[in-house]
Amino acid sequence: MFDDFIIRALLAGGGIALVAGPLGCFVVWRRMAYFGDSLAHSALLGISLGLLTGLSSNLSTVITCSAFAILLLWLQHVRVLATDTLLGILAHAALSIGMVVLSFLDNLRFDLHAYLFGDILTVQTVDLYWIFGGGLIVLVLLIKSWESLTLMTLHEDLARAEGVKTFWVNLILVLLMTIVVAVSIRIVGILLITSLLIIPAATARHLVRSPEMMAVCALLLGLFAVFGGIMGSAYLDTPTGPSIVSVATILFATIVPIAGLITHLQRRRRGIFT
């Protein structure tokens, strides 16, 4: 009933939504949206270096993004500049250098648009291995460090006093984001990855009362957005990545006001005014 490429795209998108939802909660809680965006920008450098060296583009993207993330953590640690300035410099430097490197490969057919906004037609079986392999690593590590991460997010020193190795847990979180960004490029593209992390989590926030429920809820909303977006783009012939993000945004715009209204009415009934 479906073409192979749609099934591959659904599998790929579903795999990404499984990890993007829970991980996105931390991006929202820890205000790492801009960081995620910068990481995605550096992915273009990774792709072009992969094409230059003949490495697989998934591998070279993971390596480049990791190097970028570690460089950024180190610069933050030595406090040369404010974090948003650092991010601004590094992100656009990586993007520009990536474009310059690409221009040396002019005998190569390269669809920049596909990398910026994603393209389901480019998803190969090997990408599915990357997504599910990477996704499994991300999920296992995230579940293992879930409580430490949540405590750190609430109070870093409290976590440290209770024996959490905050430096390493921070590094793990950043590397998990790196993996998710690297494997998501095929589906939503460099410019839209952060939204896949943030929008489901931000929507879920209004429906739940515990961090764990927020992760599960973000995961389900992410799945819905990915499937809705892919099917919608197949029938309406719209670009896939933007369609996925549009569905996620529609969910957000519908659920948040309704949830807000319900909370408001409940408070009125209990006689609590805020």
Added chain:
Amino acid sequence: MDNLISARNVSVERDGKSVLKDVSVSIGYRDFITIIGPNGAGKSMLLKCLMGFYTPDRGSVTQSADLKIGYVPQRLVADHSIPITVERFLKLRKLSTSESRDRVIAETEIGLLLRQPLSVLSGGELQRVLLARALLDNPTLLVLDEPAQNLDVTGQLAFYKLIERIYRERNVSILMVSHDLHLVMSATRNVLCLSGEVCCYGEPSSVAQDPAFITLFGEDMAKMMASYHHHDHEQHHHNHGHEHPTVMKDLNHV
């Protein structure tokens, strides 16, 4: 060893500036030490060194094997973006028995708050929840970093009373940074006055008469402290009584 933590000649430098200089202090069993000092005196840094998550540039910190720290931070900014109830917060990374949980909840009177989200609690309620968490696995040392900083006067009084009761009823040592010395006077056994280095150390009544203390905190604070008498402490490390008039006279010239 008789001490939970001993720090010897601890020095910390940051960006070429000395934050702590040759600080030596030991915390024994059943101690109640309050650290006071002006802003930037290195109080929080000293706590970090003592708790072992900052390695001093010079000097050593030794912790005894049975040291178990319960830490109460200055405040918890419970961001609205994280949905978490008090109950879940207490269980995060803690393997406590339901008995110890019930005891702590009764002690800190947070029973009615358990199902509330952290983000709606008042300052005083949050501090009680943080205290409850710190007490959950029966610590041997309770470390509090300006725990009543963001409370109003009534809240401060109530919180320090609670600390005092916990000190009486539990087998625990307390190390606290606090500016509200007039409120903790009756509870604390020793005061460490810090300004990059140790200015003076001893019982509250003797520290209050130390010239170094008066220079740092002014005459009013010293008067307020000196008027307070410790009835329940027999031992005196220093006897500054005879120096008292001289100090006051000196101050009048300033």
